[in-house]
Amino acid sequence: xxxxxxxxRTLYHIAPHLKDSASQISSMLPKQTTSMGLLYVSxxxxxVCSPHDKSISVxxxxxCTTCMAIILRHPSSGAVAIGHLESVCxxxxxxxxNRLQDMSIGYFDQGPVHMHLIGAFSDTRGYSEELIYxxxxxxxxxxxxxxxxxxxxxxxxxxxxGEVPWPIMYGVGxxxxxxxIFPSTFLDKGPDxxxxxxxxxxxxxxxxxxxxxxxxxxxxxxxxxxxxRCASIWLQEPDDFILQHLSSSPEVEPSHVVTxxxxxxxxxxxxxFPEITIFQENRPRYYRKDEHGQWIYVRLDSFRFExxx
Numbered sequence: 322x323x324x325x326x327x328x329x330r331t332l333y334h335i336a337p338h339l340k341d342s343a344s345q346i347s348s349m350l351p352k353q354t355t356s357m358g359l360l361y362v363s364x365x366x367x368x369v370c371s372p373h374d375k376s377i378s379v380x381x382x383x384x385c386t387t388c389m390a391i392i393l394r395h396p397s398s399g400a401v402a403i404g405h406l407e408s409v410c411x412x413x414x415x416x417x418x419n420r421l422q423d424m425s426i427g428y429f430d431q432g433p434v435h436m437h438l439i440g441a442f443s444d445t446r447g448y449s450e451e452l453i454y455x456x457x458x459x460x461x462x463x464x465x466x467x468x469x470x471x472x473x474x475x476x477x478x479x480x481x482x483g484e485v486p487w488p489i490m491y492g493v494g495x496x497x498x499x500x501x502i503f504p505s506t507f508l509d510k511g512p513d514x515x516x517x518x519x520x521x522x523x524x525x526x527x528x529x530x531x532x533x534x535x536x537x538x539x540x541x542x543x544x545x546x547x548x549x550r551c552a553s554i555w556l557q558e559p560d561d562f563i564l565q566h567l568s569s570s571p572e573v574e575p576s577h578v579v580t581x582x583x584x585x586x587x588x589x590x591x592x593x594f595p596e597i598t599i600f601q602e603n604r605p606r607y608y609r610k611d612e613h614g615q616w617i618y619v620r621l622d623s624f625r626f627e628x629x630x
């Protein structure tokens with residue numbers, strides 16, 4: 322493309338074949354992905370994985386309403402990245418591309434990177450269209466050839482329930498070995514979800530990498546957030562009030578979202594200074610997959626911690 326489409330409708334007008342791939346994936350029944358082999362990324366997070374990884378076979382994310390899942394895959398090396406984007410962290414796509422390049426040395430110049438975009442339904446406030454344009458504009462500026470293979474976004478990821486627009490797809494998974502993408506739901510989102518979501522409620526805008534592909538360890542933090550002095554007040558409010566004020570799409574949020582928001586508020590209340598109570602000595606929290614697919618906390622000694630950093 323010589324020019325960046327200003328909205329999803331223009332994108333589909335320029336590239337009508339993208340409508341076909343969007344219809345195909347949105348018509349599939351969602352798979353219920355189990356914890357075995359799963360690496361789940363939450364909002365404002367990304368992870369990069371190799372098809373040779375012995376612990377991870379699926380990357381996934383969900384709860385995409387006005388936000389977006391982006392999947393980048395290098396077809397020669399098979400390295401794949403997934404991120405959960407909002408407008409404030411679109412520049413994190415550059416980090417994802419750099420990681421793909423790191424994992425595709427000797428292959429990266431052999432053909433374009435494949436990109437899949439899922440989510441960002443046509444909300445009435447226009448948040449999604451702003452994100453769609455920001456993503457396309459950012460990728461367009463990169464010094465990397467990218468092929469957009471799937472764009473289930475905007476009008477192609479929207480259905481009407483009465484007069485209210487709703488997302489068709491909330492979640493997506495990608496098979497690390499084959500590159501197959503599919504609609505998915507996730508019962509196990511991994512460890513430290515209240516801590517990870519605390520970043521969203523306290524204004525952290527960076528896209529955080531959560532997986533160390535060289536060691537096979539899930540890595541959370543370290544990061545800082547300031548005390549949220551109104552957390553105790555929020556926790557006393559009814560669910561509808563919390564959704565209306567702490568969600569960009571309160572009408573269409575999945576039922577579990579309010580519970581996750583409350584858990585994060587409680588976490589911030591209990592740990593107002595995470596650099597003191599959680600990330601002592603500025604160390605991340607590390608987890609490794611066990612034989613049952615569960616993330617198990619790993620306490621590293623000083624020597625191993627220095628090697629990973």
